[in-house]
Amino acid sequence: TATALFVLRHVNESFFRIAIEEQTALEDKEVAWKNTVDCREMCDACLTTIFNAHYVCKACGTAICLQCWKQDPNREDAFSLGQCHGKEHRREELMLTQLLPSKVLEDMMCKLFRINLPESPLLPACTLLQHCTLPMHCTPPFLFLRSGATEQYPTESVIAFQHEWAQGKPVVVAGMHQKLQQAWTGQGLSSVAGSGAQLADVVNTAGQPSSPRTIEDFWRGFGEMDARISTDGPEMPLYKLKDWPMKDELCSVLPEHCKDVMASLPFPWYTDKLGVLNLASRLPSEYIKPDLGPKLYIAYGTTQLKRSTTNLHLDVSDAVNIMVNVTEPAASPDCEQACLYREKERKAIAEIISRLDPALQKHCRHNTPGALWHIYARNDVEKIRAFLRREFAGQPMTDPIHDQNISLDATLRQRLKDEEGVIGWEFVQCLGDAVFIPAGAPHQVQNLNSCIKVAKDFVSPEHVDACLQLTDEFRYLTPEHSNREDKLQVKSIIYHTVKDAVACLRDVPMGFDSDLEEEEQDSEDKEKAKDEQVWEEWDEEAWEEWEEKEYSEWEEDE
Numbered sequence: 001t002a003t004a005l006f007v008l009r010h011v012n013e014s015f016f017r018i019a020i021e022e023q024t025a026l027e028d029k030e031v032a033w034k035n036t037v038d039c040r041e042m043c044d045a046c047l048t049t050i051f052n053a054h055y056v057c058k059a060c061g062t063a064i065c066l067q068c069w070k071q072d073p074n075r076e077d078a079f080s081l082g083q084c085h086g087k088e089h090r091r092e093e094l095m096l097t098q099l100l101p102s103k104v105l106e107d108m109m110c111k112l113f114r115i116n117l118p119e120s121p122l123l124p125a126c127t128l129l130q131h132c133t134l135p136m137h138c139t140p141p142f143l144f145l146r147s148g149a150t151e152q153y154p155t156e157s158v159i160a161f162q163h164e165w166a167q168g169k170p171v172v173v174a175g176m177h178q179k180l181q182q183a184w185t186g187q188g189l190s191s192v193a194g195s196g197a198q199l200a201d202v203v204n205t206a207g208q209p210s211s212p213r214t215i216e217d218f219w220r221g222f223g224e225m226d227a228r229i230s231t232d233g234p235e236m237p238l239y240k241l242k243d244w245p246m247k248d249e250l251c252s253v254l255p256e257h258c259k260d261v262m263a264s265l266p267f268p269w270y271t272d273k274l275g276v277l278n279l280a281s282r283l284p285s286e287y288i289k290p291d292l293g294p295k296l297y298i299a300y301g302t303t304q305l306k307r308s309t310t311n312l313h314l315d316v317s318d319a320v321n322i323m324v325n326v327t328e329p330a331a332s333p334d335c336e337q338a339c340l341y342r343e344k345e346r347k348a349i350a351e352i353i354s355r356l357d358p359a360l361q362k363h364c365r366h367n368t369p370g371a372l373w374h375i376y377a378r379n380d381v382e383k384i385r386a387f388l389r390r391e392f393a394g395q396p397m398t399d400p401i402h403d404q405n406i407s408l409d410a411t412l413r414q415r416l417k418d419e420e421g422v423i424g425w426e427f428v429q430c431l432g433d434a435v436f437i438p439a440g441a442p443h444q445v446q447n448l449n450s451c452i453k454v455a456k457d458f459v460s461p462e463h464v465d466a467c468l469q470l471t472d473e474f475r476y477l478t479p480e481h482s483n484r485e486d487k488l489q490v491k492s493i494i495y496h497t498v499k500d501a502v503a504c505l506r507d508v509p510m511g512f513d514s515d516l517e518e519e520e521q522d523s524e525d526k527e528k529a530k531d532e533q534v535w536e537e538w539d540e541e542a543w544e545e546w547e548e549k550e551y552s553e554w555e556e557d558e
Helices: 003-024 066-070 105-114 156-165 184-193 213-222 255-264 334-355 356-364 378-391 410-422 461-474 492-504 510-538 538-555
Strands: 053-055 061-065 095-096 143-146 171-174 202-203 240-245 295-299 310-313 320-329 369-375 425-430 433-435 441-448 449-456
Touching: 003 066, 003 095, 003 461, 003 492, 061 066, 061 449, 105 492, 143 156, 143 356, 143 410, 156 171, 156 538, 171 425, 184 213, 202 492, 213 240, 255 378, 255 449, 320 369, 320 425, 334 356, 334 369, 356 425, 425 492, 461 492
Parallel strands: 143 171
Antiparallel strands: 053 061, 053 095, 171 433, 202 240, 240 295, 295 449, 310 441, 320 433, 320 449, 369 425, 369 441
C-alpha cells in the first residue's frame, strides 16, 4: 500500500495531463473502437507510439496521433499527414478512434480524486529494508554511497538516495565489482561470446575513419598500448564497441554474465526488470516491451583528445552505469612511442583527479580510475542548448544535445559557467562504481583507461514527467535521427502504473472503498459529536444572544 501511494504521488500529475487531453479529444464525439493485440500502434506522421485516442483514414488505414492532428499546419516543423490515393489527408475526413474501453480514464481519474496522497515524496524505507548494517558516505555536491559485498543496504542509504534522486541529482554507489562472479575481461567475454561483436559495430572516437582489421585486434589494443600504434598517422585510434550486442539481448549472448550483473544491481527495486519501482515493469505481457538493456559499452581511453568517448547527450529514461572492468594499457619497454604516450596519460589522469573533491580523490587512489563524467541538471538543458547554438552557429545540426556530436572541453565548460551560470557534477568513475543518471540530465563521458561498462535503463516514478516531456521533444527530430523513434511507450507505462496502483489499494483488507466510507463516517460522527457538545455547552442566555444577533442582521438585509 505504501509503495502504491508513493508511486501515485509522483505519477498522478502526468496521468491527469494525459487523461484530460484524451477526454477533451473524445468528449461529445462519435468514436470508433479498435482492439490491438501483440502490436504497437504508431503514428504514421511522427512515429510516436499511440496511447489511446487517434485519427484513422477509413480508406488507407493511416493512423495520426492527437498531437499531429491538432498541430498548426503552417508551422515550419509541422508533420505531413500523408497521402491517400495521391491526395493529402484532410483532418476533417479522418475518423476518431480509441484503443481503450470508453470511460476507463474517467473512472480512474475519479478514483484518484478520492485517494489522499502522502505529502512526502519519499517512500518509507521500512517498506523496502528491515536492517541497517553498512555506513553511508556523502560527499558534496552529489550522493556517494559505499556498498560491501552484501546485498542489503542501510535504511539511511535508501532515504538519502530517494531524497537526492527526487531532485534530479546523480548518485554513485561504489564497490559493486565485489559482487561480480564472472570474468568481465576481454578474454572472458570473447571466450563465451566468440565473434559476436562484428567490426561494423566498432567506431573510432578519435574521428578517424580507420577500424581494426579483426575483432582480436580490437581486444589486443584494449590491453596493450603497443597494439594501438598506427602507421597511418600520429594519432592512436580510440575504438569503441557501443550498445553491444546490438541485435540480440545480452542475456541470450552472455547468459551467465547477464545473471551476474543483474544480481549485483544496486537498489534493485528501481533497476531490476521486475523492480516494484521500475515503472516499465507495469506494461502487460501482451505489449511489445521496450529494450532497456542491459547493454555493454566497451572502449579505449585517453586524455589527449578534446572529444569524449561518449559526447554530450541525454536519455529518455533513467539509467545505471556500472564499471565492471578497468584496464590500464601496458606499454612494452621496447616501444618508445607507447611508453611516452602512457606516461603522458598517467600525468594527465593524476591532474584530473587532483581537482576533484578530497573524498573522491581518496576513492580514486584506492581504486582504478576508469572514466571522467560530467552531468548537468535537467533544469539547465535550455541554457546549455542556447550556449551550444551560439558557439556552434553555422554548423548543420538538428539539436546540439540530441545529435550527440559535441563534447564540452575544459574551456567550453568554463565559458558555460561564466555565460550561463551552469555548473555540472564532475567525478571519476572507478572500478565497481555504479552511476545513476536521471532521465533528461545531459551528460558526457571520457574514458581515462580502457573500460567495460554495463548500462541498464529503467523508469523511476520520480522522473516519469521527464520521460513524457522528452518523448514529445524527440518527435521533432529528423526521420533519420537515432532518437526519433518512441521506444519507451511512456504514456502506456503511466496508464498501467496508475491502473495497478489503484487496484492494489482496492485490495487492502476491508476494501479500498470501504476504508474511504469508514473514514467519511468517522469524520461525520466527530462533527456530529462536536455539534452536540457545543449545543450542550450553550446555555439559554447564549442562545438568546445568538438569536438576537441573527434577527438584527436579517432586518438589515431586508
